[in-house]
Amino acid sequence: MEIIRNIQKFDDWMDYLKDWQSDIGVKIEDSENFIMTPIYDNTIPPEIEFGDFKGQPKWDRITQIPTQNMRDSLLALTFVQGDTEFASVEQQRRLLENVPHDYDRYAAVRIMLEEIRHGLQMCHILVEHFGTSGKVEARKLLERRAREAFPEAKNPRLLGAFNEAVDNWLDFYAYTCFVDRDGKFQLGMLKPCGFSPLARSAGPMLREEAFHLGSGNDGLTRIVKAGQVPVAILQRFFNKWISCAMDLFGKDESSTAEWGYVWGFKARFDEEQQRKDGNLDPDRKELNHHNRMLYHVEVADIVKRLNSFIPGEEKLFMPHEKFHRAIGRYANQPYDVHGNLMEQAEYDKYIKTALPTPQDYALLKDIFKNPNWIADRALPKDLWGYQENIRKATLGK
Ligand SMILES: [Fe+2]
Ligand SMILES: [Fe+2]
Incomplete structure (x- = not known):
């Protein structure tokens, strides 16, 4: 069965x-x-x-936007968002070959279909609003490939986390809990966007995204409750995905984030609350850091909650924000998971033990033979009815 049907046709992009x-x-x-x-x-x-x-009417068409720099920046915002959506399906495409429970199949199918819909949404904006360069970028979104899933592909995905391997269901639930949560933050920042096609896209995407991170949180809870996967292995998967997700917030002192704010494209994640509290003029050099720290607090809460289901002394923890970073002021520096600076040679050995190891993957393969490694849960009664609710909530009367 083809994934795509009932679709509003736009140009030849559907063939791609x-x-x-x-x-x-x-x-x-x-x-x-x-x-x-x-x-x-x-x-x-x-x-x-x-x-x-602020206070001017939102822009419905790209020609209403005052400068070419602003238009270019919007174009990039749109295709970077789209790139992550298709990448995640490439990363997850193998999971359905071997599922623990029917519920897990449902969650993964729903998430993949929604990610394709998100990619489609971004391509629709590119093709409808950005002329020839939009069409080119929309096509490129389908030409790049998540590197670890397609090592022979020419062009990798644009952001680090979206080139990593999602090899098994523990990866999947850590990914949806921590990386899709970054997606929630990015969409939250785009929701008040001054360019209305992006602002109008963010709400429905956020509603779908809520299921992705909810599934991640729920999947990790079911894994922890089942008590079959050693805490040390869980910790290494947390180290991998939380550090990757921290990078997704971008550079510290980013001029892209600064201009994105000045031009009214991308806000603080908690913009509405900040404005209510009277914080009208943020430090524009620190926007990425600000959002990253909000994310950090949210994830720390999740880890704390998961620990309440672990009976023993050995608990999970947040890897330090300096650990295993590829972007920002701690990029490529030899910090351990607690934020201590190490000698480079010592770190090179250490890092192999702080991220999932070949032995972890081998042991997990064994553990996964019995589906009770993750607690089962019931399927919702109406599997797809939620789609109608999203449409009703956002399309107006
Ligand atoms: Fe998405
Ligand atoms: Fe998602």
Whole structure:
């Protein structure tokens, strides 16, 4: 069964999407029940909500945007977001070959279909609004490949976490809990965007994203409750995915983030609350750091909650924000998981033991033979009814 049906056709881009689907070899059952179309929120505020253009009407068309620099920046924001969506399906495409429980299949199928819908949404904006360069970028979104999933591919995905391997269901639930959670933050920052097609896309995507991170949190809880996977192994997967996700917030003192704020494209994640509290003028050099720290607090809470289900002395913890970073002021520096600086030679040996090891993967393979390594849970009664609710909530009367 083809993934894509009932879709609003736009140019020849749909053919690229079909080629991508067959090239990555993902077969998704149940896809006929999924409505694969762009969804635009009709309930957004009409005026720009922050930055130097605050109070002016939101821009509906790219030609209304004052400068070419601003248009270029929007183009990049849109295709970087789209790149992550397709990448995650490439990373997860193998999981359905071997599922622990029916519920896990449902969660993964739903998440993959929604990620394709998110990619489609970004491509719809690119093709509808950005002329020839939009079409080129929309096509490139289907030409890049997640590197670890397709080592022979020419062009990797744009951001580090989206090139990593998602080899098994522990990876999947750590990924959805920690990396999709970054997705929630990015979409939250885009929700008040001054360019209305992006602002109108963010609400429906956020509603779908909530299921992804919820599934991640729930999956990790079910794993911890089942008590079959050693805490030390869980910790190494946390070290891997939390550090990758921290990088996704971008460089410290980023001029892209600064201009994104000034131009009213990308806000603080907690912009609304900050404004209510009277914090109208943030340190524009520290925007990425600000959002990253909000994420850090949220993840720390999750780890704390998971620990409440672990009976023994050995508990999970947050890897330090300096650990295993590829972006920002701690990038490529030899810090351990507690934030202590090490000698480089010592670190080179250490890092292999702080991230998932070949022995971990071998042991997990064994553990996964019995599906009770993760607690089962019931399927929802109406598997796809939620889609109608999202449409109703955002399309207006
Ligand atoms: Fe997504
Ligand atoms: Fe997601």
